[in-house]
Structures are given as structure tokens and as C-alpha cells.
Amino acid sequence: MSARRRGRRPGSQDTREAILAAARTAFAEGGYDATSVRRIAAAAGVDPALVHHYFTTKEQLFQAAVAFPVDLPTALAGIAEGPVAELGDRLADTFLGAWEHPRTGPALEALLRSALTSQVVGRLVREFFTRHIVRSVGARLADVVPATELPVRAGFVASQLFGLAVVRYLLRFEPIASAPRDSVRRTVGPTLQSYLTGPLEALREPASQ
């Protein structure tokens, strides 16, 4: 096994870190879909079986590479349940909850700062966020909006959520930083809902603009 040749023992923290570093670079360069576990293993100098040993699936490897502190697929599955008309409200609630949780909040802040200052992390977060929003929430919207609209809708959702995180948690603008979570949720929820299911000018044909 090439890990042994390079002096790493399977099971060591070094091997795990080497796989994560290779994964970050590979995902950022090639995107999630085009990047195989085999390619990441080769870049890290280990056997693909070892990658699966540590991370089980490509999905879990990706989540670990991003160091994303929330189980986003599970969180988004929860958001996707329930009435479509309340998707925006549930999305805002879950988002605020994760940011205000004592464990995940600081980790999300660190990740957002990295994403804003590192091209590689920025690209990873962008892809991670868009893929999951489009897949989970998008599946829930299948009867409501055309699938082709989902990337644009996810982008505007991201613009409101990222901005909220910047203003409330990073720059700590008052009075938004100290506003009750519930009142922020109820204010931002309708915006998210309109981006998810409302008629968006950004989706109209250029000729009609």
C-alpha cells in the first residue's frame, strides 16, 4: 500500500489529514461530481480502500473536507418535510439554530471566514451549499417550480442567508445582532420563501424585462 511506502501507517492521524488535504484540492479543482475517490486516493498516496475505511462514502469525505459542522443532508431533509408554503420559514429557523448552537455556531463562523478569504474553501462551500439546497429543497419543490429554476433560486437564497450570517454573526450589526432569533426568522423567512417559490424577475425571459 502506497501509504506504507511513504512512511504513513494506516490508522494514523497523518493519513487521515493527507486524504482530507487531497480531497479539498481535488474537489475545489474538479467539482464534486467529476472527482472520484480513486483520484483523491492517488493524490494522497493511499489505497482507495483506505479512503473508504476512514470516510465510508464520497459524500462523507466531502463533508469532512469542507469541515462542515452541521449534518446538512439531515437538516435539509427536515426542512423539506412539511408544507411547501413554509419552506422559507423552516430554512430560516434551521439556519439560525445552527448558527446559535454552542457547538456548530463557532465552527460555522470559522468556515464562513475561511470561505471568504480562501478561494479553495470558498469554492467548496459554494458547491456544497448549492448542491444540497438544490437536491433536498429542490426535490420538495418539484411540483411547484421547474427544476431549471433551482440554481437561480438557490443562489438568491444563499445571498440572503450569507448576508444574514455576515451582518448578525460576523460584523454584528446592531440591532440585528441582538434581535430575538424568532423575530429574525419571521422577517427573513418570507424573503427566502419568495426566492424559493415566488415569481422572480431574474427568471423572466430577457425579452420581457
Next chain:
Amino acid sequence: MSARRRGRRPGSQDTREAILAAARTAFAEGGYDATSVRRIAAAAGVDPALVHHYFTTKEQLFQAAVAFPVDLPTALAGIAEGPVAELGDRLADTFLGAWEHPRTGPALEALLRSALTSQVVGRLVREFFTRHIVRSVGARLADVVPATELPVRAGFVASQLFGLAVVRYLLRFEPIASAPRDSVRRTVGPTLQSYLTGPLEALREPASQ
């Protein structure tokens, strides 16, 4: 004159930079209103008259200290003119125009990155933005919404505008990054309008939530 005692000649670039550095620290620590030109001059080791010589007013000194590349008071005065019902649209239009201008765009990107990574710059930008939005756009809203609501409304406006800048210009999420400016304006404009003049849950009494 103390500038001379410290070996600086009035008119030198060093003096101007020393005043700007002192202003940045003083504004970030004390806020705009509580910080006097006299105090900044003392911190920079120069005569207050020299500060006025370089920057004319405290307002212009503040703008220079933030290195804000757009003449925000003038831009906001333009936004404040015209129908109140189109404030959000004009705000989005001016914001996108400044970010996509070949001179001010890169400067705004540099400033936003600094604001997101430096506490001092972050505080300056936060105060600069809130003050001007509240004063210029707020004055225009005097007949429409109570003045006490303006800081909350400005905060939500900031959350959408900062998020749009992050997604479109910093992280360059597609398809938002490549979307026509006009379609982004028309999509985000109604959100800004609702934050400026709409009924916001964040403004309701806690008892009614």
C-alpha cells in the same frame, strides 16, 4: 505645531497617513459621533487645523479613513429622490452599479474583504453604512415609517446587500455571478423595498409574536 516637532512636514504623505491611521482607530473605538477631530489630531500628533486642511470635514475624514470608494452621501441622495415605492429598486441599482464599475468595484471588494477579516474595518464599515442609510434613506421614509424602526430596517437591508456582494462578487456563485445586472436588481429590489417600508415581523411587539 506638533507635526513639525515629530519631524513631519505639513503636506507630506506621512502626515496624511498618520491622521488616517489615528482616525481609523479612534472611530472604531469611539464611534463616529463621539470622536472629535481634536482627539484624532492629538492621537496623530498634529494640530487640528492640519486635519481640516487635509480632509475639510469630519465626514470626509471618516470616508477617507474607511477608504470608501463611492461618494455614499451623494449616491444615497440620488436614491432618496423619486417615489418611495421604488426606493428598493433604486438602492439595488446603485449598489450593483458601484460594484460593477471598473474603478469602484475592485475597491469595494477589497473593502468588504477587509471588513470581514478585520474587527476595526468591520466596525467602521458597519457604522458608515448604517449611519448613511438611516440618515439619507431614512429621511425619505419619515412620512412612511417611524424613525425608531430605521436601524432594524437598515440592518435587514444590509443583510441582503452584503449577502448579494458575497455571493455575486466574492464567492461568485453561479448562476448569480453571471446573471444580468438588471435581472438581479429586479429580484432583490422588492426584498429591499419590503425591508424599508413593509410590515416586518422583527418590528412587532414581542407579545404578539
